[in-house]
Amino acid sequence: MPYETFFNLPDEKQKRILEAAKKEFSQSALKDASIADIVKDAEISRGSFYQYFADIEDLYLYYFHTLGKDNHKQLLLNLRQHQGDLFATFDDFFSHWILEIFKGENVLFYKNLFTSMDYRGMHKFMPFADKKMHRKATTAQRKKLENDQKAMLEAVDRTLLDVKSEQELQLLLQLLIHITFSTIADGYRYHFENGYYSTQQISKDFRLKLNWLKNGAQRDKKVKENNE
Incomplete structure (x- = not known):
C-alpha cells in the first residue's frame, strides 16, 4: 500500500507513475524489475519514489490491486x-x-x-x-x-x-x-x-x-x- 504522500499527488502524476510501473512490470518479473527505469519513465527522483512506496514490491502489489x-x-x-x-x-x-x-x-x-x-x-x-x-x-x-x-x-x-x-x-x-x-x-x-x-x-x-x-x-x- 503506498504511503499517504502518493495519494496526495495530483492524479496526472499518480497516473504517470502507474504507467511507468505497467511498462516495467510488463517486461520484467518483480525480481528483475528496475526502480531506476521506473523513476526515469515516471520523471521522478529516486528519493521521491521512496516517499511514495516502501520498495518496488510495494508498488508491484499496489499496481496488481489497481488492476483488480x-x-x-x-x-x-x-x-x-x-x-x-x-x-x-x-x-x-x-x-x-x-x-x-x-x-x-x-x-x-x-x-x-x-x-x-x-x-x-x-x-x-x-x-x-x-x-x-x-x-x-x-x-x-x-x-x-x-x-x-x-x-x-x-x-x-x-x-x-x-x-x-x-x-x-x-x-x-x-x-x-x-x-x-x-x-x-x-x-x-x-x-x-x-x-x-x-x-x-x-x-x-x-x-x-x-x-x-x-x-x-x-x-x-x-x-x-x-x-x-
Missing part, C-alpha cells in the same frame, strides 16, 4: 446472483477473469506475475491476506478492506458448506483463491512453454479441481463395488 479493483465487486455480484453458492460463484468468476488474464491488455504483466509466482508470493496477492497492506493502510482504507471482507463472508450461504466457523470459511476462501491462482500459473507455464495455450483447457482443469474440492476426489466405496 473491480474484481471484488464482480465476485460479490456473482455470489449474490448465485444466491450465496460459493462454488458456482468461483466457476462463473473464473470463466470471465481468465479472458482478461490471457487476452486482455495487461496480458504481459499477468504472464510475468504468474510464471514467477511461488507459494509465498501467491499468498501476498490473495484478497484480504496481505497483512503488510493492512498495516500501512490509512484508517479509511483499512475500514474499506474490512467492509469488503465482511460483505463477502456475509453473502456466502453457509448452509451449503461444511464449515463450522468464520475462520473455516476464510480458509475455504483462501483455498479457492489458491486453486484459481495456481491454475492460471500452470496455464501460463505449460501452455506458453509449448508455444500455445488454451483457455478452454485451463477452464476445464479449474472446474475439475473445483469439483474435487466440492464433491471429493475419492470414489464412494458402494459405487466402486457396484461398478465391479
Whole structure:
C-alpha cells in the first residue's frame, strides 16, 4: 500500500507513475524489475519514489490491486446472483477473469506475475491476506478492506458448506483463491512453454479441481463395488 504522500499527488502524476510501473512490470518479473527505469519513465527522483512506496514490491502489489479493483465487486455480484453458492460463484468468476488474464491488455504483466509466482508470493496477492497492506493502510482504507471482507463472508450461504466457523470459511476462501491462482500459473507455464495455450483447457482443469474440492476426489466405496 503506498504511503499517504502518493495519494496526495495530483492524479496526472499518480497516473504517470502507474504507467511507468505497467511498462516495467510488463517486461520484467518483480525480481528483475528496475526502480531506476521506473523513476526515469515516471520523471521522478529516486528519493521521491521512496516517499511514495516502501520498495518496488510495494508498488508491484499496489499496481496488481489497481488492476483488480473491480474484481471484488464482480465476485460479490456473482455470489449474490448465485444466491450465496460459493462454488458456482468461483466457476462463473473464473470463466470471465481468465479472458482478461490471457487476452486482455495487461496480458504481459499477468504472464510475468504468474510464471514467477511461488507459494509465498501467491499468498501476498490473495484478497484480504496481505497483512503488510493492512498495516500501512490509512484508517479509511483499512475500514474499506474490512467492509469488503465482511460483505463477502456475509453473502456466502453457509448452509451449503461444511464449515463450522468464520475462520473455516476464510480458509475455504483462501483455498479457492489458491486453486484459481495456481491454475492460471500452470496455464501460463505449460501452455506458453509449448508455444500455445488454451483457455478452454485451463477452464476445464479449474472446474475439475473445483469439483474435487466440492464433491471429493475419492470414489464412494458402494459405487466402486457396484461398478465391479
